[in-house]
Amino acid sequence: MTVSPRARARLSILALALAAAGCTTAPRGPVTLNLVAINDFHGNLEPSKYTYTSAATGKSETLSAGGIEALSGALAAWRKEDKDLLFIGAGDLIGASPALSSMWADEPSIEAMNLLGLRLSSVGNHEFDQGRKELLRQQAGGCDSPRPGKACRIMPNYGGARFTYLAANVLDSATGKPFMPAWRIETVKGVKVGVVGAVLQGTASVAVASAIAGLDFIGEAEAINRALPQMRAEGAQVFVALIHEGGHTATPPDQPACNDLKGGIVDIVKQLDPAFRLVITGHSHQGYLCKVDGRVVTQADAAGHLLSRIAVKVDPASGLVSDIDVRNVVMNPELFPADPKVSAFLANVKERSRAALARPLGKLGTPTVARKANEAGESPLGNLIADAVLAATRAQGAQIGFMNNGGIRKDLETSDAALTTNFGHAQAVLPFGNTLVVLDLTGAQLRRLLEQQWQRPSASGATILQVSQGLTYTWDETRPAGQRLVPGSLKFMGAPVEDSKTYRVVANNFLAEGGDNFPEFARGTNRVDTHIVDLDALSDYIAKHPGAGGANAGLAPSTRIDKVRAQQ
The missing domain is CATH 3.90.780.10 (5'-Nucleotidase, C-terminal domain)
Structure with a gap:
């Protein structure tokens, strides 16, 4: 059978198209997912005193660290290195806050996290300080608050958090289901990352009883493991646990692979499904970069003094994680020039608050x-x-x-x-x-x-x-x-x-x-x-x-x- 010149041309075009399609689906090499984690910010919009022992020098260091200006500078610098950076949290972003935030129902801290590009955070026990209704308002926005004298006073049209709170182990007593989302999937460089959040099961012992009425707190590992098949069904390949529970160690906060972590988080990590290779923690207000049963377990102190930089090397085809590199970076304001938008926001909050705070x-x-x-x-x-x-x-x-x-x-x-x-x-x-x-x-x-x-x-x-x-x-x-x-x-x-x-x-x-x-x-x-x-x-x-x-x-x-x- 003879083939006309026009048909040959069409076949050639088809062959080129198939070859191009084959190139886009061919296996590619490992990619590095860059995550940055914060925990226990507690509304510290401004820097505060931080003392730690440096692994590099072995000496005790004291400086003014943290504050949203330093955080914004660090994140901006790291996003220049990787525009797909994922910023996440492990609870207590608000509550127990300085007056600059708490006198405005912590709305400035929520808005600060919006400006910093936070995507997800587990709830912490302090997110429940003002009760279930107020937490849901802080997530969704609006002015119907049990604190009418504070809510919507600095932002008349408070729009809520543009990040998502996760609470896998906090169940509505009436329905038995999580009262907030348990997990979310973020697609980073073509890799689907399943992130699940939980708060310490003992929240009832550290929260006002009336504030958590109608809520049940189940085991952290149980709830996180329960979410795993659901995330897999949605295509998740890599799994991260955000747990607002922590531990303590004598190892410096910037020393990788510590092996002496103690406290409540250790038993929880040991109960997690092996798919969870990375566990980001909070609550104990200590910086550490530890290993528990071969998993990476991190925490970034508190008040924004540290940010945890986490690089996860993964095969996008199989989802196999080959390496996790972690560092805790001190948020020294002198090293991280502020984002002008964040500086302007902070200046406005301080000016609005000045007279009340200065009252002798x-x-x-x-x-x-x-x-x-x-x-x-x-x-x-x-x-x-x-x-x-x-x-x-x-x-x-x-x-x-x-x-x-x-x-x-x-x-x-x-x-x-x-x-x-x-x-x-x-x-x-x-x-x-x-x-x-x-x-x-x-x-x-x-x-x-x-x-x-x-x-x-x-x-x-x-x-x-x-x-x-x-x-x-x-x-x-x-x-x-x-x-x-x-x-x-x-x-x-x-x-x-x-x-x-x-x-x-x-x-x-x-x-x-x-x-x-x-x-x-x-x-x-x-x-x-x-x-x-x-x-x-x-x-x-x-x-x-x-x-x-x-x-x-x-x-x-x-x-x-x-x-x-x-x-x-």
């Missing part, structure tokens, strides 16, 4: 009232806050004040040589806006409450409550848990506490609902939420007590809590 409250007795505790567990700032909440509620019959260390986020500082402190400094100390609850406990309950300081979950150490003036006791760490109060040492106003007598106590609503693993508070009776905010109580106390915090400003010998010293 009164004079302290020392330049800094420290939150660091002495050997017995008592801190100068803890004493001051416990006294302040008691003073604010004496009219409701309160006799004893309590404060949890986890609620004290910063030292209380002064702003001038006259030792004046202002609203901004006080708000940085107590950023949650908790209200004060007055309730009755018997003397026997007081003993049980104090013994609960050492009856903690296995992953956590002792948590010593801060107490107001008038309550004193001695404890002995050599005695078994549940019996550490030295007999006869628990006294109120110098008299032994009587088991059958009723005492009126005050604590913030987080503690009053049994938070921080203190269930005895939740058993208190005659409960009254005074609706007095803890920050207002502290501010009022400072105004009425010039020189506040001075007597115990240093780590002086204990005056309220004492500890039996070991025999030498």
Whole structure:
């Protein structure tokens, strides 16, 4: 059969087309996916003090690090190297924030993450601080908020997060399904990356009970593994777990492949499906680059002090990961010039906030009232806050004040040589806006409450409550848990506490609902939420007590809590 010239031409064109198509589908070499991770930002729009031991020098380094300007500079520089860079987070982006963010319902921090190009983040326990409704508003936008005095005040048309929060292990109690997305797939350089997020299963112990009503927190590994077949069904090839739970290590934060990681995250990682080669963590506020059962487990400290740079080499055809290289990079503002848009945004927030933050409250007795505790567990700032909440509620019959260390986020500082402190400094100390609850406990309950300081979950150490003036006791760490109060040492106003007598106590609503693993508070009776905010109580106390915090400003010998010293 003869073929016409026109037919031969058509066949030639077809052959060229098929050859071209074959070129586009032919296997190509491994590609490198560049990820950058952040965790526990906590609304720190500005730099803050960061101290760490450098693996490179072996020396302790202290500098002002973090802040959205430095973050923007680093991300801009790295995106010039790889425009497909994926920026992700491991929770607590908001909550426990400085006043610059929290006074505006943390909307500036959400918008900052939008400007920085964040794509995905697991929820953290602090995302639940203001309740389920507020978290959903912060994700979706709008002004229907339980904090009408703060929401939509700096941005009248607050549009919400342009990144997606992930919460695989947070289930709606009514439906048994995740109340937010469990996972998302991001296509990077033609590779489908499945990212799943989870928060610590023990969130109920570190969140206000009413804020998480109607939600169940299941095992982190269980929920993450459950998401794996769903992501595979959608074509995911590489899998990343974002878990807001962490660990601790003595290894420097910039030392790769540490092998001494301890804490709650270790058992979780060991339960994960082998497909998860990369686990990005948070919650423990420590920087590390570790290996657990051959997997890479990272964390980037907190407050934006570090960013984790992660390079994943993968075969796009098979999805086989051949290498994961990780580095923690200190966010030194001097090394990363800011993106002008981010600088302009920060300047606007600061100008809008300036007058409120600078409002003077009164004079302290020392330049800094420290939150660091002495050997017995008592801190100068803890004493001051416990006294302040008691003073604010004496009219409701309160006799004893309590404060949890986890609620004290910063030292209380002064702003001038006259030792004046202002609203901004006080708000940085107590950023949650908790209200004060007055309730009755018997003397026997007081003993049980104090013994609960050492009856903690296995992953956590002792948590010593801060107490107001008038309550004193001695404890002995050599005695078994549940019996550490030295007999006869628990006294109120110098008299032994009587088991059958009723005492009126005050604590913030987080503690009053049994938070921080203190269930005895939740058993208190005659409960009254005074609706007095803890920050207002502290501010009022400072105004009425010039020189506040001075007597115990240093780590002086204990005056309220004492500890039996070991025999030498």
